[in-house]
Amino acid sequence: MQSSQLFLLSIALNLLRVGVAEERFCSAPSIFKAEEDSQSLYWKVTKPTLSPPHLQDLPGFTRSVYKRDHALITPESHVFSPLPDWTNTLGAYLISPAVGAHFVMYLAKMQEKSRSGIPPHDVERLIFVVHGTVTLSNVSDVSHKLIVDSYAYLPPNLEHSVMCDTSATLVVFERRYAFLEDHITEQIVSSTDKQPLLQTPGEVFELRKLLPASMPYDFNIHVMDFQPGEFLNVKEVHYNQHGLLLLEGQGIYRLGDNWYPVQAGDAIWMAPFVPQWYAALGKTRSRYLLYKDVNRNPL
Ligand SMILES: *[C@@H]1O[C@H](CO)[C@@H](O)[C@H](O)[C@H]1NC(C)=O
Numbered sequence: 001m002q003s004s005q006l007f008l009l010s011i012a013l014n015l016l017r018v019g020v021a022e023e024r025f026c027s028a029p030s031i032f033k034a035e036e037d038s039q040s041l042y043w044k045v046t047k048p049t050l051s052p053p054h055l056q057d058l059p060g061f062t063r064s065v066y067k068r069d070h071a072l073i074t075p076e077s078h079v080f081s082p083l084p085d086w087t088n089t090l091g092a093y094l095i096s097p098a099v100g101a102h103f104v105m106y107l108a109k110m111q112e113k114s115r116s117g118i119p120p121h122d123v124e125r126l127i128f129v130v131h132g133t134v135t136l137s138n139v140s141d142v143s144h145k146l147i148v149d150s151y152a153y154l155p156p157n158l159e160h161s162v163m164c165d166t167s168a169t170l171v172v173f174e175r176r177y178a179f180l181e182d183h184i185t186e187q188i189v190s191s192t193d194k195q196p197l198l199q200t201p202g203e204v205f206e207l208r209k210l211l212p213a214s215m216p217y218d219f220n221i222h223v224m225d226f227q228p229g230e231f232l233n234v235k236e237v238h239y240n241q242h243g244l245l246l247l248e249g250q251g252i253y254r255l256g257d258n259w260y261p262v263q264a265g266d267a268i269w270m271a272p273f274v275p276q277w278y279a280a281l282g283k284t285r286s287r288y289l290l291y292k293d294v295n296r297n298p299l
Contacts, residue, residue, distance in 0.1 A: 041148050042130040042247045046169050048075045048265035063260070069271040070255040071099060072262070083108060085117025094267040095243045101269060103175035103219070103291060105243035110134060110164035118159065124177045124185065125154045126210070126221060128289060130247065132168025136189065137161055144189045151210055151221075153188040160187075171245050171289065175219060178296050183216035192223050204230045215295050222290040226251070226280035235277050240292050242270035249286030252279050 064077040073094045083091035088111045095105040108116070110132070119125045127136075128151040136152050137143035138160040146152060146162075154160050156177040162170070177185070188211065195208035206225040211217045226249070235254075250263035254277040255270065262268070263282075270276055280286035 040131060042264075044264035045130045045171075045245070045247055046265075048263065063266075065258070065260070066099070067256070067258075069274040070258075070276075071095075071269040072253070072255075072260050073267040073269070075265045078107070080107075080109060083117065086110075086115065087117075088112060088114035089116070094245075095269045099269050100271055101241055101243065102293065103173060103241075103243060105245070105267065105269075105291060106172050108170045108172050110162070110168045110170065112164075112166060114164045116160075116162035118161075119154075119156075119174050120176075122156045122177055122179075123174050124156045124218075126173045127152050127154075127162060127170045128172075128210075128221070130169050130171055132164065132166065134162050134164045134168045134170065137163070138187065146189070147191075149193060150189070150191040152190075153185070153211055155185040155187060158187060173219070173221065173243065173291050175293075178218040180215060180218075180296075185216045188212075195223070203233050205232070213294075217294070218296050219291060219293045222292060224286075224288055224290060226278070226286040228280050228282055228284070228286075231279035232277050235275060237273055237275050239272050239298050240294070241272050242268070242276075243291035244268040244270070245289045247287045247289060249280055249284050250282040251286050252281065254278070 062077050063072065063074040065072045078092045078094075080090040080092045083089045083106075086108065090109040090111070091106050093104060093106040095101050095103065097104070108127075110116075127134075127146075129146050129148050131148060133148075134146050135143050136146055138158060144152065190210070192208060192210065195210060198207045198209060200207045204226075208223040210221040210223065211219070213220065228249075244267065246262055246264050246266045246268075248264050250261070253260045253262045253268060254275070255268070256274055278286075
């Protein structure tokens with residue numbers, strides 16, 4: 001063969017390969033995918049398939065950003081390492097006091113026969129299951145099976161353990177409890193779908209709170225749902241800090257003067273007073289978890 005013929009042949013082969021690749025992409029068995037979706041509510045958190053692979057593969061490319069008053073931490077930047085005090089569990093701290101937060105937010109990937117550690121003294125904990133199943137128990141004989149969308153609040157200094165036989169992913173929030181005289185918090189085990197919809201005057205998003213709004217609790221976790229096209233009315237600036245995990249959907253988050261395209265699996269740190277605003281886009285509902293400190297005098 002002459003070199004020009006070889007050249008043409010290689011072009012033809014490449015075209016064929018592209019054709020095959022596209023074919024595979026287009027004809028991905030959508031029924032199977034739909035099944036997978038319905039099996040696990042928040043599957044995009046642990047499998048952020050929406051992120052274009054060609055961008056993830058681009059050397060040095062990340063959507064993650066770290067600034068003085070906010071951070072966007074996207075899945076391609078996650079760094080997991082064994083969680084101290086836990087067994088067989090890998091953790092990725094997405095927010096910690098090093099960024100100026102008074103809390104931590106981390107992903108805990110529990111593997112076969114894994115077990116949680118106890119938080120430091122006076123530290124309260126909230127766990128929320130995004131993948132798999134775990135068993136929660138304390139010193140009593142009653143234990144709880146937590147599936148996707150379930151959560152548990154563990155008061156400071158409550159002995160407990162979270163165990164997993166196969167695999168599970170949790171998002172965990174912890175902070176040093178701000179004690180108030182004559183108030184104590186109690187263990188809570190529930191799930192998002194059991195929480196009532198709350199009034200949001202002037203806003204269109206749907207709001208649920210995972211913890212009681214009462215004085216003993218010094219933080220809450222809001223679950224906020226937006227349909228595509230819905231957005232925050234108030235361009236919020238406030239003293240509270242936030243840790244956010246986008247569970248479903250995609251949209252634009254405004255933080256200060258920056259506008260970030262975001263999607264399920266992305267995490268955001270918002271320092272006090274950073275201007276913040278969200279608009280949901282795409283074709284499906286946006287749902288996010290939002291840590292917020294409440295009920296304490298900021299002084
Ligand atoms: C331990 O767990 C049980 C079962 O959920 C619960 O009723 C009890 O209040 C928990 N103990 C404490 C001290 O919170």
